Amino acid sequence: MQIKKVFAAILAFACLAVAYPGAVSSEDDVLTVVVIHIPPFVDLKSDPTKPAGLAIDATTKMAMACGLRVQFIQAPAWSRVLAMAKSGTVDALTPTLVTDERLEFLDFSADPITRLDIALFASTNSTPVTTESLSILDGKRIGRLIGIATEKRIDAYIKGGKATLVKHMTYRSLLDNLTRGRVDFVVGPRLMVEHAITDLGAESEVMRLTPDLGQVIGHLAFPKNRKTSGNKERKIRECILQTDLPK
Incomplete structure (x- = not known):
């Protein structure tokens, strides 16, 4: 007992x-x-x-x-x-x-x-681009948090072998690798990624690309x-x- x-x-x-x-x-x-x-x-x-x-x-x-x-x-x-x-x-x-x-x-x-708006983020040191065409992802490394939603078009792009998915356990390591050039883009729910950017004080190092990619529920x-x-x-x-x- x-x-x-x-x-x-x-x-x-x-x-x-x-x-x-x-x-x-x-x-x-x-x-x-x-x-x-x-x-x-x-x-x-x-x-x-x-x-x-x-x-x-x-x-x-x-x-x-x-x-x-x-x-x-x-x-x-x-x-x-x-x-x-x-x-x-x-x-x-x-x-x-x-x-x-x-x-x-x-x-x-x-x-x-x-309702989660999915967005793509890049280092401020990279050349500014828009997300109107997913061709910007060709041959690139896309970082994503484990267990977090992305967007079906990007999922299909990765599964088709046009880009490489790099999974991370935390936003700290994910954003650190983005600013160090170890991944080319970060994808995820916009509000979550922006919250992590602010929490880590990385506003001057990471930028959101527009337009947003879509929405998941x-x-x-x-x-x-x-x-x-x-x-x-x-x-x-x-x-x-x-x-x-x-x-």
Whole structure:
């Protein structure tokens, strides 16, 4: 019994969990949602006791509209988020994109959580170009953060062998390699990359190319193999997954 108590304490300390108040109080009406730190969509560092950000606000609003309150759980990496989703240890994850692979183990909210404008960035030491033609990527090295969305045309360009994808774990290493000439471009959600540029004080070293490449949509997603209470399951199935909620 003592071992179980110690384990429970360690688990509680390891996972940041914050319940947002709502109109309901039953644990059957608490939606556990796993997230990672991807500002400005999910900010877990400004106030460690209270997740914030665009995706946090939208998820909370969507859940409350369906009679649920939210408990956010922090994961250290996107790979851990997917592992928790596949094992069914949480009710949901946010924000995530709809892909053929994810449709095999996730159901997605009817309404989007985020709309991400995808942009291309270059070093200010490079020759200014526009993104009107992807031919600027021919033979180039494109840096991207692991687990972060790009844009289908660029994905196709890379898969076609016209450019080389270089994956990084952090924006610090990604932008450092851009300014040092180890990658030619960085691609990613504009707001996320711009937030990282400002956070690292690299405004004079990195420039955004225009126009933006396109937009991808992030959703609140639910593991198919998650076993929830009948009341919570009903609210997920009959409201979040089926209804276009009022804005």
